[in-house]
Structures are given as C-alpha cells and as structure tokens.
Amino acid sequence: MPGDFPDPTVTKIGDTYWASATSAEWGAVFPLFTSKNLLDWELVGHVFPDKLPDWAGSNFWAPEFYQENGRTYVYYTARKKGGMLCVAVASADSPEGPYHDHGPLVGQEAGSIDGFAMPDENGDLYLIWKEDGNSCHQDTPIWAQRLNDERTALIGEATELFGNDVRWEGPLVEGSALVRHNGYFYMFYAGNSCCGKGCNYATGVARSRNLLGPWEKYDQNPILDRNEVWKCPGHGTVAEMDGRWFLLHHAYLAASHEFVGRQGLLSEFTWNAEGWPEFERRSPQAAPLTNVSELNIAEEFEGDRLGLEWQWPIGQQPTTKVRDGQLHLQAGASRLGALVARRTHVATYKAATTLDFANLPTDTFAGLAAVGDPYNALALMAGNGQVQIWHVKSGKQQCLVQVFVDPCDTITLRLEVWGGQRYRFAYSTDGATWQPLPTDSFSLNGTYLPPWDRGVRIALVAQGAEGNSATFNNFIVRNHR
Known part of the structure; x- marks a missing residue:
C-alpha cells in the first residue's frame, strides 16, 4: 500500500x-x-x-x-x-x-x-x-x-x-x-x-x-x-x-x-x-517499487463526483462539483482556503493542473500546493492577473513571489520536487512554453512540510470569499525514482 x-x-x-x-x-x-x-x-x-x-x-x-x-x-x-x-x-x-x-x-x-x-x-x-x-x-x-x-x-x-x-x-x-x-x-x-x-x-x-x-x-x-x-x-x-x-x-x-x-x-x-x-x-x-510510473495520476474529472482517493482536512470538507470534465471547488477564506488532496507515493515528482484563469472571481486565488497540513504548505497560486508563490508555515502565510500574467483563458501551474525537500514552480499560458518563477535561490526548501505523523499531500486549492469558486480542468502527477 x-x-x-x-x-x-x-x-x-x-x-x-x-x-x-x-x-x-x-x-x-x-x-x-x-x-x-x-x-x-x-x-x-x-x-x-x-x-x-x-x-x-x-x-x-x-x-x-x-x-x-x-x-x-x-x-x-x-x-x-x-x-x-x-x-x-x-x-x-x-x-x-x-x-x-x-x-x-x-x-x-x-x-x-x-x-x-x-x-x-x-x-x-x-x-x-x-x-x-x-x-x-x-x-x-x-x-x-x-x-x-x-x-x-x-x-x-x-x-x-x-x-x-x-x-x-x-x-x-x-x-x-x-x-x-x-x-x-x-x-x-x-x-x-x-x-x-x-x-x-x-x-x-x-x-x-x-x-x-x-x-x-x-x-x-x-x-x-x-x-x-x-x-x-x-x-x-x-x-x-x-x-x-x-x-x-x-x-x-x-x-x-x-x-x-x-x-x-x-x-x-x-x-x-x-x-x-x-x-x-x-x-x-x-x-x-521499481516502476513508480504505475502510480502516476492523470485526473480528467470524468463522471459526476470526485473519486474515493481524494482527501481533505478533517472538519473542512469542501464543496465540490464535477461536471463536463471539470472540478468546481468552492473557495474558503482562511489560510490556504479550501482544498482537496491526493497522497504522494514518492519524494521526487512533478505535479500540474490547468485552471480557468479568465473566469476566476476578483480576489480569489486558485492553484496547486504541497501540503503537510493546512498550517504548513508551499503553493503556486493564480488570481487577480498574477501568479504567486505562497509560503505557509505554522499558520503564517507569506507571498514570496508575484508575477503579472497577460490575460488568458486558462493557465497551467506546475510544481516540481526533489527528495521531498527542493521545490521549483513554473506556469504556462499556452500549455507548451513554461515560465519559471524566480526565487532567491535555485529552489525552495520544503523540509518543514510533513507533520510528525503524516506524509505530504498534493492539493488543489481555492482561496477567497465563500461562495466564489475555482474551476480545474485536470490534475496530473508524474513520479520519478
């Protein structure tokens, strides 16, 4: 298992x-x-x-x-x-x-x-x-x-x-x-x-x-x-x-x-x-496992509900709708906001999601996060015409990087991690050309993420006023040895 x-x-x-x-x-x-x-x-x-x-x-x-x-x-x-x-x-x-x-x-x-x-x-x-x-x-x-x-x-x-x-x-x-x-x-x-x-x-x-x-x-x-x-x-x-x-x-x-x-x-x-x-x-x-690609995830949100593998923080089950190949995640107002997550299977992998960027409500951010718990995360978030890196540690949230993005219908966000510790982030507005987000060093350190008794999850996140929602078109994880 x-x-x-x-x-x-x-x-x-x-x-x-x-x-x-x-x-x-x-x-x-x-x-x-x-x-x-x-x-x-x-x-x-x-x-x-x-x-x-x-x-x-x-x-x-x-x-x-x-x-x-x-x-x-x-x-x-x-x-x-x-x-x-x-x-x-x-x-x-x-x-x-x-x-x-x-x-x-x-x-x-x-x-x-x-x-x-x-x-x-x-x-x-x-x-x-x-x-x-x-x-x-x-x-x-x-x-x-x-x-x-x-x-x-x-x-x-x-x-x-x-x-x-x-x-x-x-x-x-x-x-x-x-x-x-x-x-x-x-x-x-x-x-x-x-x-x-x-x-x-x-x-x-x-x-x-x-x-x-x-x-x-x-x-x-x-x-x-x-x-x-x-x-x-x-x-x-x-x-x-x-x-x-x-x-x-x-x-x-x-x-x-x-x-x-x-x-x-x-x-x-x-x-x-x-x-x-x-x-x-x-x-x-x-x-x-020698062939970790067997555990890759390629979620296209088929059917009318999330699969049993998806998780959420205890007591914070989000409101979700799955229809027409999209996940609609209702936003939450605190810290990271609302999230649904999947277990990681290895410590080195790439994860990505494509979301509707043009239709995000004002002051609502959505994206992809490596989550230890709702108080400790590294997230790549899109909203208000920007892409941002969020650092959440012990419940304190800090925006490390923000980059303005030209108007586009959808945006793809990518997270890469090596050994569970080194993180890099990039985005694409055309699904082919990647723009890395600048950081003070080559990568961010995620050593602090896992709680004493749990592993890291990869989550889709929506943060903003309750009633607003974000729309995700896919969720992809590619594992590496």
Whole structure:
C-alpha cells in the first residue's frame, strides 16, 4: 500500500480480505480496501465517508476489524473534543458499511489508544488497548477488559497484561494485534518511537496460554526491525493465506522517509521450532517499487463526483462539483482556503493542473500546493492577473513571489520536487512554453512540510470569499525514482 498508510489492519471476511489504516487529520476517515490475494487492493469506501462522530474531533488512528454473527465492528482511536484520546467502536451489517458509531469505550486520563478485539479461551470477547502514558512521561501498560454482548461497552474490571519493561521498547509498547496459534495467544506489538526523522520503531511478540496472562515476551525481540531499505517497521495485523502467515504493517522507505509517510507493507513470517514467529533476516523483505510510473495520476474529472482517493482536512470538507470534465471547488477564506488532496507515493515528482484563469472571481486565488497540513504548505497560486508563490508555515502565510500574467483563458501551474525537500514552480499560458518563477535561490526548501505523523499531500486549492469558486480542468502527477 504505497503512500501514507499508517497502522494498517487486515481481516478476512468470507473470501475477501478487508484492510484499513490510520486517517489522522485527513478525511474521509478510515479507508476500506478489499483484496482476494493480499497484494492487489481496491479502495471501496470509508468507515466515516462524510459525517464524523459527534463526540470526536481529531486523531483518527488505528482502526481494527472484528466480525461476528454477520456484523462488522471497527474499534478505533479518536480524540474527544476538548479531551483525551479514546478507543471507540462503530458497527455495520456488512463490512462496506454504512457504519453506525457507538461512541467511546474507554478514555483514561493519559489517553487510551490502539483497541483490538479478541475472544479469550472461553469465547468471551475482550478489548485490548494501550494506556497512552508516554504522552505524560509515564509507562504504557497494555490492558484487557471484557466487552458486553452488544460489543459496544466494557464490563467488569480491567486487567493489565504487560508494559514497556525491556530496553528496546523505549518509552512505550503499543499497536497490539493478536492471533491464536497452537494453543497460544500471540500478541504482535510495536515499541519505541513511531514517527518522523528520528524514529526507531520495531516489532516484538509475546505469548500466553490465557488471554489475561501471564504473558511471556520473546527473548529474541524485536522480531522485525529496520534494514537499509525500510525504517521503523511496526503496528501491524496478522493475516493467513493458504497456510502462509503475514503481518500487514507500516514502515518508512529510507529513500523518501517522512515526506511520503509510513507505507503499508506485507511481511511474511514462519513459526520456528519453539513456536515463535520469525521474519526472514528479521526485517521487511518488500522491494521498493521499481516502476513508480504505475502510480502516476492523470485526473480528467470524468463522471459526476470526485473519486474515493481524494482527501481533505478533517472538519473542512469542501464543496465540490464535477461536471463536463471539470472540478468546481468552492473557495474558503482562511489560510490556504479550501482544498482537496491526493497522497504522494514518492519524494521526487512533478505535479500540474490547468485552471480557468479568465473566469476566476476578483480576489480569489486558485492553484496547486504541497501540503503537510493546512498550517504548513508551499503553493503556486493564480488570481487577480498574477501568479504567486505562497509560503505557509505554522499558520503564517507569506507571498514570496508575484508575477503579472497577460490575460488568458486558462493557465497551467506546475510544481516540481526533489527528495521531498527542493521545490521549483513554473506556469504556462499556452500549455507548451513554461515560465519559471524566480526565487532567491535555485529552489525552495520544503523540509518543514510533513507533520510528525503524516506524509505530504498534493492539493488543489481555492482561496477567497465563500461562495466564489475555482474551476480545474485536470490534475496530473508524474513520479520519478
């Protein structure tokens, strides 16, 4: 799963594998993918495609499936508005939805994250989760507590299973995913720092005859660690296919790292003579994509709505119309304005869009942006007879360059980036001759763009008075190794 797909989860329902991943601060929330072979995935929907749960405001992390009696449950993390991180649950009559949210199950003072539902040896269903103590310089115990018959509330007392007490785990253990095999419960879990340039995440495993313990950690942990290609592998879910065992987990590609985000990898493991899982060479064996052009984007806005791949900042879903091969994006007044975005798949690429320039309303700007989040972006914008480069950092917007353009019906804007860091911008009024925008140096530096937990997106942007709109004719991304 190339691009920004952290904390991936997978389960088999009938003859189909279903997968999802962390959405963080991008909607729509919790993508739903299907596959017959664990390799070829199709995006078919979202758990929360439009309306968010009323109680939740941000940090939509780590969904996990549980299927029972024909009903699908998704246990997930989100932050209560004005409050702590919680584990919550939504359910549906079929895995594609629609899902009904049942609200939070647990929200400890330090926060509760990474919920996973697992039946014990007697068939009673328990929720396993992490107390987010590292957020306040405390330990991070893994807890278990029984779920009610409706699977929508906790009952009884919570039991602590284990915490971060081994050196490699650093300040935390998290991301629990359980499977039962040959009389043992096995818990795959992640330890240490998940994200960003300085991450040192890795994967460990523990086992127990009984769900509530005692749990034994493998003395050869971590069983999955970095290599020269992939960094910080962790937080995954187990899948079995034709007698082979896999962990669907995330890792950073060392060559592009935080600029693309944590990508979804499938790593195969076997069971050794002592009954422990083993990965070949103790590191991800996935090869980086050699033909990145397969992930190129050539969007001509066919049909009558945007495709499922498009995203927007949580709580800021824009008003869009797709008709006659054009996207009409209603403007927003703050910072960058309204935007729709796509994940990046590599750190070196070109992106372009052609928009109706003559019909842009006065004081409305539209264009193309590399976006970490709405507070951090580099954008090439057209409006008021000009082309401008906007630098947005920590919510402060600055116009770095402005160039007046002769009147024309359409204008094509182009963004080029190398290694996620060096940016150049150009425009064309005839689709053939490019005019580079002057900057103080050869290129602009975009090192500041990615947040600690997310990769960079490429967005179409419309900024101006609400009610005004911009019209885009295409969206093109060409990837390079």
